[in-house]
Amino acid sequence: MTVKDYSGLEPAQKIPTGVEGFEHITMGGLPEGRPTLIAGSSGSGKTILALEIVYRSVHEFGRPAVFVTLEEPGTEIVRNVKRMGWDLAQLIQDGSIILVDASPEPIPMAEAGAYDLAGLLAQIQYAVGRNGARLVVIDSLGSLFQQFSDQNVIRREIFRIIETLRGLGVSVLLTAERTEEYGMVSRFGVEEFVSDNVIILRNVLKEEKVRRTIQVLKMRGDTHFKGECPFTITTAGISILPLSARELKQSSSTNRLSTGNAKLDEMTSGGLFRDSVFLLSGPTGGGKTLMGTTFAAESCRRGERVLMLAYEESHAQLLRNAQSWGLDFRGWEQEGLLKVICQYPEAMGLEDHLLNIQREILTFKPRRLIMDSVSAMERVAPVRYFREFVIGLTSYAKEQELCSLFTSTTPKLSGGDSITEAHISTITDAIILLRYVEINGVLRRGIAVIKMRGSQHDKQVHEFTIDSEGMHIGKPFTNVQNIILGVPMAFPLSESEQFEKMFDQ
Amino acid sequence: MSERWELRLFVVGGNEAARRASANLARLLREYPPDGTYRIDVIDILEHPEAAFEYNIRAAPTLVRRAPTPEVRLIGDLSNTALVQSWLGLPDRPAGPEDTSGSR
Numbered sequence: 001m002t003v004k005d006y007s008g009l010e011p012a013q014k015i016p017t018g019v020e021g022f023e024h025i026t027m028g029g030l031p032e033g034r035p036t037l038i039a040g041s042s043g044s045g046k047t048i049l050a051l052e053i054v055y056r057s058v059h060e061f062g063r064p065a066v067f068v069t070l071e072e073p074g075t076e077i078v079r080n081v082k083r084m085g086w087d088l089a090q091l092i093q094d095g096s097i098i099l100v101d102a103s104p105e106p107i108p109m110a111e112a113g114a115y116d117l118a119g120l121l122a123q124i125q126y127a128v129g130r131n132g133a134r135l136v137v138i139d140s141l142g143s144l145f146q147q148f149s150d151q152n153v154i155r156r157e158i159f160r161i162i163e164t165l166r167g168l169g170v171s172v173l174l175t176a177e178r179t180e181e182y183g184m185v186s187r188f189g190v191e192e193f194v195s196d197n198v199i200i201l202r203n204v205l206k207e208e209k210v211r212r213t214i215q216v217l218k219m220r221g222d223t224h225f226k227g228e229c230p231f232t233i234t235t236a237g238i239s240i241l242p243l244s245a246r247e248l249k250q251s252s253s254t255n256r257l258s259t260g261n262a263k264l265d266e267m268t269s270g271g272l273f274r275d276s277v278f279l280l281s282g283p284t285g286g287g288k289t290l291m292g293t294t295f296a297a298e299s300c301r302r303g304e305r306v307l308m309l310a311y312e313e314s315h316a317q318l319l320r321n322a323q324s325w326g327l328d329f330r331g332w333e334q335e336g337l338l339k340v341i342c343q344y345p346e347a348m349g350l351e352d353h354l355l356n357i358q359r360e361i362l363t364f365k366p367r368r369l370i371m372d373s374v375s376a377m378e379r380v381a382p383v384r385y386f387r388e389f390v391i392g393l394t395s396y397a398k399e400q401e402l403c404s405l406f407t408s409t410t411p412k413l414s415g416g417d418s419i420t421e422a423h424i425s426t427i428t429d430a431i432i433l434l435r436y437v438e439i440n441g442v443l444r445r446g447i448a449v450i451k452m453r454g455s456q457h458d459k460q461v462h463e464f465t466i467d468s469e470g471m472h473i474g475k476p477f478t479n480v481q482n483i484i485l486g487v488p489m490a491f492p493l494s495e496s497e498q499f500e501k502m503f504d505q
Numbered sequence: 506m507s508e509r510w511e512l513r514l515f516v517v518g519g520n521e522a523a524r525r526a527s528a529n530l531a532r533l534l535r536e537y538p539p540d541g542t543y544r545i546d547v548i549d550i551l552e553h554p555e556a557a558f559e560y561n562i563r564a565a566p567t568l569v570r571r572a573p574t575p576e577v578r579l580i581g582d583l584s585n586t587a588l589v590q591s592w593l594g595l596p597d598r599p600a601g602p603e604d605t606s607g608s609r
Contacts, residue, residue, distance in 0.1 A: 102563050112568075112588045113526070113581030118517045119550055119562035126554030148564065 018056030021240025035172040040201030071143040074101035098127040117157035140175040196220040260298030263473035267458035282434030304367035311376035510543030511571040518549030526566035529583035537595040
């Protein structure tokens, strides 16, 4: 008996696409020499993704490609991507992209007997032969079923076209329409021809927010990320934000940065780790913005850039507040040490916020990041997306080795749980609480470090005051319980004893 | 009115559908000759894929009536005689026996 020799077989190769985040979720790119199906509902971004892959294939990697359009006329295809700055016309002119415009023409046509799609196949083969393309995009398969009435013939012919291209060793990207976001992979069941590799694009409306996601449904014989990842389409093209793909690592740096408050540095055993994220939680008016401002000022004094994202206050207001504490934010802005971005959380979706923040970080290259407040973002998206947003932002900040301060506003004056804290407290490296404490009818302020990864920290609740100089952290409260829970209770001592023992001497 | 007819038949050279389409077209033009002269070009898309590309030929066989205008296209082996006849605008009645010479 002879045994077939499989020893020379190489694992399937992948070709990079250059689309932001695509290589990450597919772990390398498109499977080389094999077909991949992109299925999505109308308006989910199939054509744009396919076009971006073609454009980048030629423009970034110098690999010629063929784009077969079965639905939109070629002129529309070229025009649509102009706003991204992709000059397809030029690439078509020099032959590095061949556009096979097989979109329906306004010429009367009738079916008068048996036919096949040998013409389309001949056009595609001709184009591939002309520019030596290694990548062919066919957009979209469903259109064939609408243009020709014999569904069986179309199915057979799609199969024949795909197999012919597979035989040529060309990577094929096919798009297909879906009728619902969570149902059959595609209309007309074309996925059965390209069962190897399937990518799904979704455009989901949830709680009045549009959210685009991409999911690698399968990639035969290869690893890839399984979940849905959000993506956005901007004038720079598609950006996939592989949130679930990122691994959260603990802060690895032993370098510490001062918080700007000597006493808080002491409470945290020397300040914050350089690539850590800390959450500052407190009620409104509780001193969060002051601490953020102090943190920013410390950075500027050291000549290190700091990016401040403000979602609750205007630019003028922030500058005024800083001024009142004797901090010259305007001067630091002019020196290029400080950048303050004020924006309404509602201005865009969370994916776009995340993308914008990432771009700001890339261009401004700050050492510290302040987000005041991260809880303002809660109200613009469902909790799950909010959590993904925070994970995405946190992991990005860590990658860039930023020391980040996120503030979170608690819903009640006395403290208590907030959505933000419930969902992101496990993600952050350190948590600092600011709380109002009512003792014998007097409202006082308390601060506590309740968590700090990889470091010792002060575990007592300290009293602090705020004046025109800033924040002053004093001695720990004693004889008071449950401050953190928001229901401070004095020990049952006599009133005079209480006053005597309220503070450590 | 006498016109010059221009017909192009795009086929995969030598296959069964191509033979049937050519035979059906020849028979139709013999039985229902158009008013005027006509010319038929049969184009093998495997030999001339650039022609398929230029004319955006997707199905095969495809019959293109270039003239008289407007352009009309028919796909398939042209076995549906009545449909081909009406789409091309051929006469309703078969020609008499003296009129079966084809190109005039």
